[in-house]
Structure formats: C-alpha cells, structure tokens
Amino acid sequence: MNSTFKNTFLILLFTSYAINISAQSKNVLWYDKPAEFFEESLVLGNGKMGATVFGGVDSDKIYLNDATLWSGEPVYPLMNRDAYKNLPAIREALIKGDYKLAEELNKKIQGKNSESYAPLGTLEIKNHNKGKVTNYRRELDLSTAISKVSYEIDGVQFTREYFVSAPDKIMIIKLKSSQKGALNFDVQYSSLLESSSEAKKNSLSLNGRAPIHENPGYFMYSETYLSPLYPTEAQKAEMEKEALKRKNKIRGTRFTSLLKIKNTDGTIVNTDKTLGLRNATEATIYVSVATSFAGFDKSPSIDGVAEPLAKNDLKKAFSKSYDKLKTAHIADYQKFFNRVTLDLGKTTAPDLPTDERLLRYADGKEDKNLEILYFNFGRYLLISSSRTLGVPANLQGIWNPHLNPPWSSNYTMNINLEENYWLAENTNLSEMHLPLLSFIKNLSVTGKVTAESFYGVNEGWAAAHNSDIWAMSNPVGQFGKEEPMWACWPMAEAWLSTHIWEHYIFTEDREYLKNEGYPLMKGAAQFCRGWLVTDRNGNLITGPSTSPENQYKLADGFVGATMYGGTADLAMIRECFDKTIKASKVLNIDAEFRAELEADLAKLHPYQIGKKGNLQEWYFDWEDNDPKHRHQSHLFGLFPGNHITPLKTPDLAEASRKTLEIKGDETTGWSKGWRINLWARLWDGNRAYKMYRELLRYVDPDGKKTETPRRGGGTYPNLFDAHPPFQIDGNFGGAAAVAEMLVQSDENEIRLLPALPDAWEEGAVKGICARGGFEIEMNWSNKTIQKLIISSKKGGKTNLIYGDIQREVELKKGEKRTIQLWIKEKK
Structure with missing residues (x-):
C-alpha cells in the first residue's frame, strides 16, 4: 500500500468513524x-x-x-361581566366550612374554553x-x-x-x-x-x-365576539358597519x-x-x-x-x-x-438507532451521550418552535397532526406554558423567550377586563388556567360545566410575571425592564394585592383558591378543590411581589407602591409543615385525594421560584424533600421534568439524575399495538416527551434541569456544580448562563472543577460558590476571566 493511498484510506476511515461517533454521541437522531x-x-x-x-x-x-x-377569532373578555358578584357567597361558604357549597358556587366564576391549535x-x-x-x-x-x-x-x-x-x-x-x-x-x-x-x-x-x-362543546358567540371592551357610541356605529361587511364573509383564519x-x-x-x-x-x-392571523386583537377574516x-x-x-x-x-x-456545548465524559454505548438506544438505556445501561442528545434536542426544539412574537410554543411546540388535539394544544398556564421556557435563559436562548414575553403583554390587555368582571379587582390584570393565540385570559369551564380543580385558577399573571424578571436578570436589559417588563409586573402585583383577603389570624390569603388540578379529602369523605389560602397561590404571589419590588429598586421608581408590596409580603400567611413532615399544600393539614399527584405547585417557592433553599430555609427545604418522597418518581413526562429541577434545587444530584433517567424511559407510540406495550410518562422513539400523549414541556423541563444541575444562580451569587451526580464525575460545559448577565465555561474530573472561565455581558459583580469555597468576582462589560477557585486569596 503506497503512502498516498494509505493516507487517503486513513482519512476516509477516520472521517467515517468521526461521523458515526458524532451521529451516535450528541447531535444526531437516526433510524x-x-x-x-x-x-x-x-x-x-x-x-x-x-x-x-x-x-x-x-x-x-x-x-x-x-x-x-x-380556530376562533379575538376573544370578547366581557363574556360573564357579573361573575365577580358571586364572590361574597363563595367566601361566606368557605368561612362557614361549607366546602361543598363553595365548590358549586365557584363554578359560577367561569367563562369559555380556549380555542385550538389547528x-x-x-x-x-x-x-x-x-x-x-x-x-x-x-x-x-x-x-x-x-x-x-x-x-x-x-x-x-x-x-x-x-x-x-x-x-x-x-x-x-x-x-x-x-x-x-x-x-x-x-x-x-x-x-x-x-x-x-x-x-x-x-x-x-x-x-x-x-x-x-374547533370544539363543539365550546360556547359560540355572536357578532359581539369582536367588539371593543367598552364601546363608545362612535365605536358601536363602526361595529355595525363591520358587522355588515362580515355578514357575507366566511370567518376564521385563512x-x-x-x-x-x-x-x-x-x-x-x-x-x-x-x-x-x-x-x-x-x-x-x-x-x-402563511395564514391571515394579523394579531391577537385583529379579525383574521378582515384584517389579514x-x-x-x-x-x-x-x-x-x-x-x-x-x-x-x-x-x-x-x-x-x-x-x-452553537452557544452551548456539553460533554459528560467517556461512553462505551454502542452505535445503535435512537429508538434502540432508548430501549437499551431503559434497561439501565450507560449512554452519557444519549443524555447529552436529549439536552441538545430540547434546545433544538425551542429554537425551532419559538421565534414568532406574541405566539409562544404551545403544548406541542408547533407540531400538531390532530384536528382535535389533546387539550386543544393550547397554552396551559398553570405549569406547561411556563415549563416550555425554563431553558430559554440559562441555556443561552434568550431571544426564544421573547414570544412568551410579548404574549404576556397581550394577556394584560384582555386580563384587565378579566380582573374586573370575573374577580372584582379594578387594578392590574389577571389570567387563568388556559389561553390561546387570542390571549384569552378568563377562567375556563364552559360557564359552570367544568370542575373547579382545573377550571378555577386566577394565578397565571403571578407566575408569568416572574418570567419577565428572569429575562431581565439574565440579560441585564434595563431598557426592556423599564419600557416593557416592569409595567406588566406591576399590573400582576396590583391584581394580586386586590385579590388577597385577610384570614382570622390577620394574615393575607387568597379566597376562593385552588391548587392546580389537585384535590383535598376531608375527614367526612368530601373531595373538593375550592378552599382558601392555598400554598401554591401564596408561593407565586411571594415571588411576584419579591421580583416586582426588586424591579422597582433597579429602576428607582414607585417607592410608595414598593412599600405597599413589602408590607403585604410580610403579612402573607406563612408556610406550614404538616404532620407527615411535608410542606402543606392546603391551608389546613388535609389529606391529598391523590398523594402522588403529578402537580407539585405548592413547591413553587423551591423551583421555579427561589425563596425556598437548603441554605436559607432549611426546614422548608426538608419539608419539600419529604413532599417529593411522598409523591414518588412515577408520574407524567412533564412532571418528571419539573421534579428533576426540584431535586436539583435541593442539591441532590443523584436523585435528580435518577429522575432524568426516568424521564428518558422508552414509551411506545400511542397507536402502536404490542403484546407488552411500554406506556406511562417518558420519551417516545423520536425523543418527544410522553405525558402521554405527546407534550413538549417535558423536553424543555428536562433540558433545563441539566443546566440546573450544573449551575444555579440568583441576583448575587453563582453556585457551580450544585447537583452533580456521581454518574457525571467528569465533563465540560460551555455557554451556560447565570443571573447577573454572566456566562460560564468549565470542565471537571473526579467531580472537581479543573478549569473555570466566567464572562460578563454587561459588566457586574457576583459571588462564585463552589462547595465551601466562595469568591467575589467583578468583571467589566465583555470581560472574560479564568478563575482559580481553589486558591484562596491572601488576606
């Protein structure tokens, strides 16, 4: 074999080998x-x-x-303009302990269901x-x-x-x-x-x-469906002209x-x-x-x-x-x-099609590069589904084959929409967050009417369980036909407002906070203030309240959802108030309103630890109707919030741990994604990793007939998240959790490798973002950091924490610095 031929052969062999390794390892799904x-x-x-x-x-x-x-056209928010008048009767029933009556009365505070992604x-x-x-x-x-x-x-x-x-x-x-x-x-x-x-x-x-x-069970509106919120006489005349134009026009989005x-x-x-x-x-x-959609408040049959x-x-x-x-x-x-790369060390996994890889992994075999592939796939999906302002990724991202998709493939705002965006900032995809942030602005428009007509609150804006491209903000339930456990929940504005702060604190974009973000945060906080009532102990609570999609069981056997002072409500309000206060301080505005928020924050009903050592979900220490329920909304303060931590609130962190132990690990795909993040925030890397493996458990396609079908929450052959059926939030939550295991941060500190599992004893990551506008690059072996590089987008100061080592670092705008954490500075 001559040298030229030999070199050519070796190059071809190496190229083929490299292609196979690349395809198998990190970035290629193949079948x-x-x-x-x-x-x-x-x-x-x-x-x-x-x-x-x-x-x-x-x-x-x-x-x-x-x-x-x-489906549909712009929503008419005044669909149930007197709904708020039922609140006194609901609150009276709750005070008297008549929870069955409160449950029935709560149905009167319902509106239409959402439209459907087509x-x-x-x-x-x-x-x-x-x-x-x-x-x-x-x-x-x-x-x-x-x-x-x-x-x-x-x-x-x-x-x-x-x-x-x-x-x-x-x-x-x-x-x-x-x-x-x-x-x-x-x-x-x-x-x-x-x-x-x-x-x-x-x-x-x-x-x-x-x-x-789309859904024949949904309520049908007449021409007032497109009318302004409070039409003047001139607007009414204009509406009549538009009605004549629409009379012979086919409606709906073309x-x-x-x-x-x-x-x-x-x-x-x-x-x-x-x-x-x-x-x-x-x-x-x-x-x-292309479609004729022209905006959440525009008629697609006329304006587009x-x-x-x-x-x-x-x-x-x-x-x-x-x-x-x-x-x-x-x-x-x-x-x-390409902003983020991840390596988890050597792997001995064989070169197999992706579906066979999943099956092998489900049997407990090692495949570190499958774990990276899933992380990369989550980032890929967000880039591919979230680049349209005002139109965030829905329950299925943008991939829906069904005329009547599961849960209308809508925006489910009691967890799923928010989970879609947990990876936006920390995995360096801040631009993909903008569709959600602009959608929140749309919600605030219809949400102002919702706050007044459904909840009797005349300041701020509210949003509920479901929404759609028309920024529907009302509580759903088909006007009293659905169960309060999911239909009656007015806390989406509190949860969503925290995404605004997240975008700011990761990007340090002060202009965005001033011009777009803070007014929305303030509006959410204003509604929450107006929605709070005082309990018998003088503390502030919500009432009526529900804990998303979960139910309590009383000693007399009654199973219900309507109550007062739900832990999840108060956790979200805590985060909403805290972040709004911080935003006010950053901008140096609204000192009087800030003081009111600080006073209310101090008066919120405190967390309670139940007789089982768990964090109570209900105001009283009631039993859960389903102790292993997929929702864990009352742990919001641990994640995605950050006011419960092992260091600052050890008792509450331990109660959160006990709650997760009671719930167990077997749940739906998106819930597994959430629980991995929760375990990571408890700095339990091995338990987080166990659940990450659970999330990547192989699940058969829904329509596949086999003698021993593999069902439940996990991952389909194409790496889509299995609720089941397919919901994309588990993909996003799982990818976010990988970053959370490697880097955690708040406004003042960055914690490195806080939940590193034993299985990832060596590795490297580049491009993970931290709050304060910082970016991290590091590699580690034997679970010990060998090299750390930190850079700053806008310039600033932070406290780096690695184990028991702390070091304060201040960087200029655009500066990149290598840090030797293990060398203590001389005093």
Whole structure:
C-alpha cells in the first residue's frame, strides 16, 4: 500500500468513524426504517412553520403546521361581566366550612374554553421507484437542523434532504438519485380542515381556513365576539358597519401553502391536483406557508391575508439556489445552537438507532451521550418552535397532526406554558423567550377586563388556567360545566410575571425592564394585592383558591378543590411581589407602591409543615385525594421560584424533600421534568439524575399495538416527551434541569456544580448562563472543577460558590476571566 493511498484510506476511515461517533454521541437522531407513527417522526421548524417528516420510501408524508393557525377569532373578555358578584357567597361558604357549597358556587366564576391549535395540511411525495429497499437511514442532525433520508433500490441510491429556513421563510426538500433519470415522483396536498388544492404549470397550492370554533362543546358567540371592551357610541356605529361587511364573509383564519419544483433535468408534469417530475436526477421542492392571523386583537377574516404572503415568500426563495438557502439556514440556526456545548465524559454505548438506544438505556445501561442528545434536542426544539412574537410554543411546540388535539394544544398556564421556557435563559436562548414575553403583554390587555368582571379587582390584570393565540385570559369551564380543580385558577399573571424578571436578570436589559417588563409586573402585583383577603389570624390569603388540578379529602369523605389560602397561590404571589419590588429598586421608581408590596409580603400567611413532615399544600393539614399527584405547585417557592433553599430555609427545604418522597418518581413526562429541577434545587444530584433517567424511559407510540406495550410518562422513539400523549414541556423541563444541575444562580451569587451526580464525575460545559448577565465555561474530573472561565455581558459583580469555597468576582462589560477557585486569596 503506497503512502498516498494509505493516507487517503486513513482519512476516509477516520472521517467515517468521526461521523458515526458524532451521529451516535450528541447531535444526531437516526433510524433504520421510516416512521410509521407521529411519535417516530422527525420534526423541523423555523419558529413559525413546522414540518413533521416521516421519511417513507413509496410515500413520504410531511405534516405542515403554522404557529399562527388557530380556530376562533379575538376573544370578547366581557363574556360573564357579573361573575365577580358571586364572590361574597363563595367566601361566606368557605368561612362557614361549607366546602361543598363553595365548590358549586365557584363554578359560577367561569367563562369559555380556549380555542385550538389547528393542523395546516399534509404534503405527500409519492415515489414511483419500486423494488427491494436496502441501506435505509433516516436522521436529524441537531447541529444543522437538517433531516436526511437515504436508501437504495436495485443499486440506485436515493437521498432526500429537508430543512425549514428562518431567514428565507421556506421549507426546502432536495431530492437526488445516483443514476441519471431515475427520479420520478408526484406531490399532492391534503388537509383535515376545509380546503382546496390546485396544480397549475409548475405550482401547487393549498388554500383553506380554520374553524371559527374547533370544539363543539365550546360556547359560540355572536357578532359581539369582536367588539371593543367598552364601546363608545362612535365605536358601536363602526361595529355595525363591520358587522355588515362580515355578514357575507366566511370567518376564521385563512391559510395558504404553495409549492414549486426546481429541476436540473427531467420533465415537470401535473394533473389538476398533483405536481410531479419524470426522469430526473436532481430536484428541489420549495414550500411556503402563511395564514391571515394579523394579531391577537385583529379579525383574521378582515384584517389579514394569507395567499399574498405565501406567494411573496415563495417568489423570493425560489430565486435563490439550494446551496445559498442552505448556507443561510445553517448560519442563522447555529448562531443560537452553537452557544452551548456539553460533554459528560467517556461512553462505551454502542452505535445503535435512537429508538434502540432508548430501549437499551431503559434497561439501565450507560449512554452519557444519549443524555447529552436529549439536552441538545430540547434546545433544538425551542429554537425551532419559538421565534414568532406574541405566539409562544404551545403544548406541542408547533407540531400538531390532530384536528382535535389533546387539550386543544393550547397554552396551559398553570405549569406547561411556563415549563416550555425554563431553558430559554440559562441555556443561552434568550431571544426564544421573547414570544412568551410579548404574549404576556397581550394577556394584560384582555386580563384587565378579566380582573374586573370575573374577580372584582379594578387594578392590574389577571389570567387563568388556559389561553390561546387570542390571549384569552378568563377562567375556563364552559360557564359552570367544568370542575373547579382545573377550571378555577386566577394565578397565571403571578407566575408569568416572574418570567419577565428572569429575562431581565439574565440579560441585564434595563431598557426592556423599564419600557416593557416592569409595567406588566406591576399590573400582576396590583391584581394580586386586590385579590388577597385577610384570614382570622390577620394574615393575607387568597379566597376562593385552588391548587392546580389537585384535590383535598376531608375527614367526612368530601373531595373538593375550592378552599382558601392555598400554598401554591401564596408561593407565586411571594415571588411576584419579591421580583416586582426588586424591579422597582433597579429602576428607582414607585417607592410608595414598593412599600405597599413589602408590607403585604410580610403579612402573607406563612408556610406550614404538616404532620407527615411535608410542606402543606392546603391551608389546613388535609389529606391529598391523590398523594402522588403529578402537580407539585405548592413547591413553587423551591423551583421555579427561589425563596425556598437548603441554605436559607432549611426546614422548608426538608419539608419539600419529604413532599417529593411522598409523591414518588412515577408520574407524567412533564412532571418528571419539573421534579428533576426540584431535586436539583435541593442539591441532590443523584436523585435528580435518577429522575432524568426516568424521564428518558422508552414509551411506545400511542397507536402502536404490542403484546407488552411500554406506556406511562417518558420519551417516545423520536425523543418527544410522553405525558402521554405527546407534550413538549417535558423536553424543555428536562433540558433545563441539566443546566440546573450544573449551575444555579440568583441576583448575587453563582453556585457551580450544585447537583452533580456521581454518574457525571467528569465533563465540560460551555455557554451556560447565570443571573447577573454572566456566562460560564468549565470542565471537571473526579467531580472537581479543573478549569473555570466566567464572562460578563454587561459588566457586574457576583459571588462564585463552589462547595465551601466562595469568591467575589467583578468583571467589566465583555470581560472574560479564568478563575482559580481553589486558591484562596491572601488576606
């Protein structure tokens, strides 16, 4: 073997080995067969357009979604304008201990249910090549946000490459064959929604609309549905004109998807419903989507357009080459994804398809790089689903195949929407937080009316359990038809307001806090102040109150949810008041209001430790109807809040630990994600890691029939979180927890490796963010930090804590410094 040939051979061998290691280790999901079920598919997105790729051979099915395609139109917040008048009777029943009556009366403080996130359509590529398929591979590379399919038929290799570009607002599908003229396919559209498809020359279109109401059980409104909150006479006259315009107009959000083929050879053909290519070698399919959504308070049937937007995006993209589009896509995506890298040390896991990896891992085998892959996948999903202002990632991100999706694929604000964004700041994706923050601003508009009409509070804004793209803020329940345990909960504004402070304290963006954030935080705090009442001990409590989706059981056997002084309510109000006070101090404004908040904060009913040593969820030490319930809202102060800590409040931290022990580890996927974060905040790395492994437990696709099905909370073959069914919040919560195990922080300190498990005795991380505008890079071995680099975005001071070592550090804007923590400074 001559030296040139030998070197070439070694390079090729090394490259092949490196590709396999990369694919197996951190960034590539891959499979040796097409997806049969949604939970096996691979998803792509640019933060607005979503694509679900099955990678079939004879037929390649791709579900299309748009983040702005929902049923309904702008909400009418005054739907139950006298609901607040029922509050005195509810409070009287609670004071008398008549909880059954309070439960029934609480139903009177309900409104409509949310609208639903809708599926746009299905794009199907029907291939004409028949024969035995060999060497099939389907993959998603998280480092480039590109999916690929390759296989051979009778010695001819066929490949497809897919990506959804944010800069060019387009989906691209590149098809190639290794033999000239072997590419033959037809493309067609279909949709579960009312729609029509048409092919003309080299263009295929799908046009349709979402229903004005998706769920037949939801309450239907008349023309007042779109009316202003408090119309003047002039506005009423204008409304009548608009009503005449709408009289003969089909209502609902319109959508359009357009497709064109760019070929290098072969012949483009079409029928009235299909577009195809014959005898080609290489081709690129361009797909655009758009909707007529024009804003949460605008009519999509009057104020918005879909088809012109889709045409414009397609025209601009079609003028660019595949290589130019791909280069722009990768550069745009990697500026976010590449900010963070994670290594957890050596692994001996074999090279297996991702679904087989999960099965092996579920049997207790080591696979550190699967753990990294899951973390990276969470960041990938947030970049791919959360880049549209005012439209945050929903229960399924942006990937929904169902006409009637689970829980309407809406914004569930008693945990799930917030959990979606736990990783935004600490995993260096602050820009992906903006869709939620701008959505909160929308909520404050409808929420002002909700505060007044449902809760009798004339200052601030309120929001409840569910919402949708129309920023619906009212309590749900179909006007008294649903159970208070989930329908009657007015604390979303308190929880959401803490996200505003998180964005500020991670970015140190004072202008955002001043102009956008603080007014929203203040409005949430104002509502909470107005909602509080005084108990018999002179303490401030909420009433009526519920603890999200959980129930108590009384000695007489009564099971209910309505009570007063719920621990979860007060924990969220504590955080809301504390962060609003801090924001006021940062901006040096509202001293009088700040003093009022400080006084109320001191008067809140204190935490109680129950007879089992647990943190009480209820005002009294009642039994839980379900002691292992998936919600742990009363632990909010431990995480995502930070006023319960092992150091500052050891008794409450220990009670929180006991609560988690009672609840156990078996729960739904998203709840596992939450519990990992809670264990991390208790600085119990091994228990957090145990639950992380529980979260990555393999779960069969929902529709798969097997003799011994694997069900429960965990992870589907495509790494989607299994509630079950699929909910994306577990992916986000799990990824956030990895960062939480490595770095924890508050406004004054950064704690390094606070919950490092024994299994991660060596590793490295780069790009994790800490509060105060800092960024951390470190590596460790034998669970001991070997190197630490800290940088500052805006300049500032913090206290670094590592074990029993503390060191104060002050950095200038943009400064990066290597810190030797173990060398104590001379006095």
